[in-house]
Amino acid sequence: xxxxxxxxxxxxxxxxxxxxxxxxxxxxxxxxxxxxxxxxxxxxxxxxxxxxxxxxxxxxxxxxxxxxxxxxxxxxxxxxxxxxxxxxxxxxxxxxxxxxxxxxxxxxxxxxxxxxxxxxxxxxxxxxxxxxxxxxxxxxxxxxxxxxxxxxxxxxxxxxxxxxxxxxxxxxxxxxxxxxxxxxxxxxxxxxxxxxxxxxxxxxxxxxxxxxxxxxxxxxxxxxxxxxxxxxxxxxxxxxxxxxxxxxxxxxxxxxxxxxxxxxxxxxxxxxxxxxxxxxxxxxxxxxxxxxxxxxxxxxxxxxxxxxxxxxxxxxxxxxxxxxxxxxxxxxxxxxxxxxxxxxxxxxxxxxxxxxxxxxxxxxxxxxxxxxxxxxxxxxxxxxxxxxxxxxxxxxx
Numbered sequence: 001x002x003x004x005x006x007x008x009x010x011x012x013x014x015x016x017x018x019x020x021x022x023x024x025x026x027x028x029x030x031x032x033x034x035x036x037x038x039x040x041x042x043x044x045x046x047x048x049x050x051x052x053x054x055x056x057x058x059x060x061x062x063x064x065x066x067x068x069x070x071x072x073x074x075x076x077x078x079x080x081x082x083x084x085x086x087x088x089x090x091x092x093x094x095x096x097x098x099x100x101x102x103x104x105x106x107x108x109x110x111x112x113x114x115x116x117x118x119x120x121x122x123x124x125x126x127x128x129x130x131x132x133x134x135x136x137x138x139x140x141x142x143x144x145x146x147x148x149x150x151x152x153x154x155x156x157x158x159x160x161x162x163x164x165x166x167x168x169x170x171x172x173x174x175x176x177x178x179x180x181x182x183x184x185x186x187x188x189x190x191x192x193x194x195x196x197x198x199x200x201x202x203x204x205x206x207x208x209x210x211x212x213x214x215x216x217x218x219x220x221x222x223x224x225x226x227x228x229x230x231x232x233x234x235x236x237x238x239x240x241x242x243x244x245x246x247x248x249x250x251x252x253x254x255x256x257x258x259x260x261x262x263x264x265x266x267x268x269x270x271x272x273x274x275x276x277x278x279x280x281x282x283x284x285x286x287x288x289x290x291x292x293x294x295x296x297x298x299x300x301x302x303x304x305x306x307x308x309x310x311x312x313x314x315x316x317x318x319x320x321x322x323x324x325x326x327x328x329x330x331x332x333x334x335x336x337x338x339x340x341x342x343x344x345x346x347x348x349x350x351x352x353x354x355x356x357x358x359x360x361x362x363x364x365x366x367x368x369x370x371x372x373x374x375x376x377x378x379x380x381x382x383x384x385x386x387x388x389x390x391x392x393x394x395x396x397x
Contacts, residue, residue, distance in 0.1 A: 007133065007134060007136060008134075010133060011130050011133060011134060012126075012130055012365065014126055014127065019035075019037040019038075019349065019353070019359050019360070019361050019362075020035065020037040020038040020359070022353065022359070023035040023037060023353065023359035026353070026357075031357060032357055033353070033357045033358070033359055034357065034358050034359065034378075034382050034385060034386040034389065035359040035378070036358065036359060036360050036361075036374045036375050036376075036378065036382075036386060037359045037360065037361050037375070038375070039175060039238075039322075039323065039324065039375050039377060040243045040375075040377055041238060041241040041243070041293065041323070041377050042377055042378050042379060043241040043289075043293050043296075044241060045240065045241050045242050045245070045278075046240065046241070046282075046285075046286075046289045048281055048285050048286065049240060049242065049278050049279075049281050049282045049285070050278070051281075052277055052278045052280065052281035052282075052285075053245070053274050053275065053277060053278035055277070056273065056274045056277035056278070057274055061273055061274070061277055062273055062274065063273060064269060064270050064273070065270045065271070065273050065276060066270065067261055067264045067265035067268070067269060067270050068094075068095045068096055068097075068257070068260070068261040068264055068265075068270075069094070069095065069096025069097075069249070069270070069271060069276060070096070070273075070276045070277075070280070071091060072280055073096055073247075073249075073276050073277075073279055073280050073283075074091035074092075074094040074096065074249075075091050076279070076280050076283040076284050077089075077091075077094045077096070077234075077249045077251070077283060078090065078091055078093075078094055078251075079283070079284070080283045080284075081232070081234075081251060084207070084208070085207075085218040085220070085221060086221055087218055087220050087221050087227070087232075087251075089232075089251040090254075092254055092257065093251050093252060093253065093254055093257050094249055094250070094251055094257070095249060095250045095251075095252070095257050095260045095261060095264070096247065096248075096249050096271050096276065096279075097247075097248050097249070097250070097264060097268070097271060098246045098247070098248070098268055098271045098272070099235060099237060099246045099247065099248040100203065100205045100233050100234060100235035100237065100248030100249075101127055101248065102246075102248055102268075103233050103235070103248045103249060103250040103260075104127065104128070104131055104169075104201065104203060104233055105131050105134070105135075106250070106260045106263055106264055106267070107201050107231045107233065107250060107252070107256075107260065108131050108132060108134075108135040108137070108167075108201070109135050109260075109263050110256055110259040110260045110263060111135075111166055111167055111199055111201075111231075111256075112132070112135040112136065112137035112166060112167075113136075113137070113166075114136045114137070115137070115138070115164060116137040116138070116164055116165075116166040116167075117137065117138045117139075117140045117162060117164040117165045117166060118132045118137050118138070118139055118140065118165075118166055118167045118168070118169060118201075119139075119140045119142055119157065119160050119161070119165060119167070119168045119169070119198075120132065120139045120140065120141050120142070120169050120367075121141075121142050121143075121144050121151075121152045121168075121169075121170070121171075122141045122142065122143045122144060122366065122367030122368060123144070123150060123174075123176050123177055123326065123363055123366040123367050123368045123371065124141070124169075124171070124176075124366055124367050125171060125175045125176065125203075125366070126365045126366060128169050128171075129141070129367075132169075137166065138164075140160050140162075140165070141367055142156050142157065142160045143367065143368070144156075144177075146317060146326070146328060146371075149179050149317065150174065150177035150179045150317075150326065151179055151181055151185060152189075153185075153188070154188035154189055154191065154192050157189055157192045157193075158192050158196075161192075161196050161198070165196065165198060166198065166199060167198055167199035167200065167201055168189070168193055168198055168199070168200050168201070169201045169203065170189065170200055170201070170202050170203070170219065171203040172186070172202065172203075172204060172207075172216075172219070172321075173204075173206040173207070173209065173210060173216070173319075173320065173321025173322045174206075174321075174322065175206065175322055175324055176324050176326055176361070176363060176366050176371075176373040177319065177324065177326050178301075178319020178320060178321055178322045178323070178324045178325060178326070179319060179320055179321070180210060180214055180216065180320035180321045181217075182215075182217070183215070183217045183222075186217055186219045186222060187222055189219075190219055190222050190223075190226045193226070193229060194225050194226060194229065197229075198229065199229050199230070199231065200219060200226070200229055200230045200231070201230075201231050201233060202218070202219045202220060202230050202231065202232050202233060203233040203234075204216075204218055204232060204233065204234050205233065205234055205235055205237065205238050205248075206238055206321050206322040206323075207234065207239075207321075208238075208239040208290050208294065209238060209239070209293075209294055209297060209321055209322055209323060210294075210320060210321040211294075211297070211298040211301060211319075211320060211321065212298075212318075212320060214320045214321070216321070218232065220232050220251070228253055230252065231250055231251075231252040231256060232250060232251040232252065233248065233249075233250050234248065234249055234250075234251075235247060235248030235249055236248075236279050236282050236283070238322075239290050239293075240282040240289075240290070241293065242275075242278070242279070242282060245272070245275040245278055245279065246271065246272060246275060247271055247272070247275045247276060247278075247279040297323050297376060297377070299380075300323075300376040300380060300383060301318075301319060301323070301325070301376055303380070303383065303384075304325055304374070304376050304383055304387070305318050305319075305325060307384075307387045308325065308327060308374075308387070311387070311390065311391050311394065312394070313329075313331045313332055313394050314327050314328060314329055314331070314332070314390075314394065315327070315328045316328060323375055323376050323377040324373050324374065324375050324376070325373070325374050325375075325376065326363065326368075326371045326372075326373055327360070327371060327372050327373070327374055328370065328371055329342075329345060329348050329370060329371065329372055330370045332348060332394070333370070337351050337352075337355070337393060337394065337396070338351040338352070338354065338355030338356065338393065339351075339355070340355075344362075344364055344369040344370075345362035345363050345364045345368075345369045345370065345371060345372050346362045346364050346369070348362070348372060349361065349362040349372050350362075351393075352372075352390065352393055355393060356389045356390060356392070356393035357389060358386050358389045358390055358393070360372040360373060360374050361373040361374075374386075
């Protein structure tokens with residue numbers, strides 16, 4: 001048999017989906033597992049959005065749309081970005097794809113040539129590095145320390161740039177850390193990108209989920225020279241509890257949007273038509289459900305951080321956005337828990353799942369083997385019981 005693609009063979013599976021799959025299998029086997037793996041709001045898609053999807057089916061809006069999305073949805077995206085962020089895009093600059101992840105992939109395919117380098121701050125969402133590899137480019141990881149709030153500095157970015165550097169991927173607010181870059185921090189990073197003529201793939205999918213009175217700033221708003229280099233990534237999955245509807249969008253220069261459109265015309269033909277009509281309602285309709293959900297997440301965050309820091313042997317810093325907490329497990333390294341010697345986060349997460357019946361995500365695949373990620377996109381009841389189990393697991397009970 002001839003060799004399969006080396007690029008495809010080198011791609012690692014999604015760590016988050018792998019944990020979720022294992023936890024679901026254990027549940028199917030009758031075990032009472034509490035899952036904190038997949039980043040998915042536990043709220044239902046709002047009724048008006050669901051109704052729009054049903055209406056689309058009932059009146060026959062089930063045919064192909066243009067490859068990069070319905071014109072009405074592009075207009076709705078442009079209007080929402082302007083209303084929420086104050087950034088002006090024309091519908092011709094908007095690309096609709098099958099989830100924000102798909103837009104990240106399309107952006108990289110549009111930008112990268114073999115041998116290009118893409119800077120990825122760590123801890124990072126696992127898909128970023130793998131998508132860069134699929135685009136036949138090289139991910140260059142720049143590590144942000146917990147002591148720095150899991151945020152890289154302009155000096156770190158500058159030090160990582162080579163003649164091969166094509167782009168920076170910046171996730172703000174961040175998955176997995178939940179941290180938020182300030183206006184000044186973004187300006188410093190943006191200035192470096194402009195200086196070296198780099199693109200910025202700005203994944204802002206969690207932009208409406210910010211806590212503690214912190215301000216979200218889109219990097220695309222920091223000036224025309226930055227905006228023209230930015231590919232803004234967003235979608236309806238997180239803010240509108242529409243993960244399974246699979247609608248994401250990007251905003252960029254007309255030139256880049258056209259290349260992405262051409263790519264998607266061959267890759268998928270078009271996103272789900274029904275989901276696009278539901279997304280139009282999400283973006284144009286009432287926005288009050290977002291704030292209600294955000295407040296619930298903030299309450300959970302506050303409780304979760306307080307409880308984690310009260311448990312001996314683990315700790316965390318306060319996240320400012322998204323719905324994740326990075327739990328520092330350095331004190332557990334070298335110990336034996338649940339019959340397993342803990343050498344890294346992989347060992348910790350597996351032992352906790354098998355013995356403690358709690359599913360967290362190892363951050364080894366996110367670029368930091370000393371942490372595990374816990375989502376608070378689940379009920380307070382599960383959060384409370386999950387933390388109780390973690391505490392008993394650490395005590396050897």
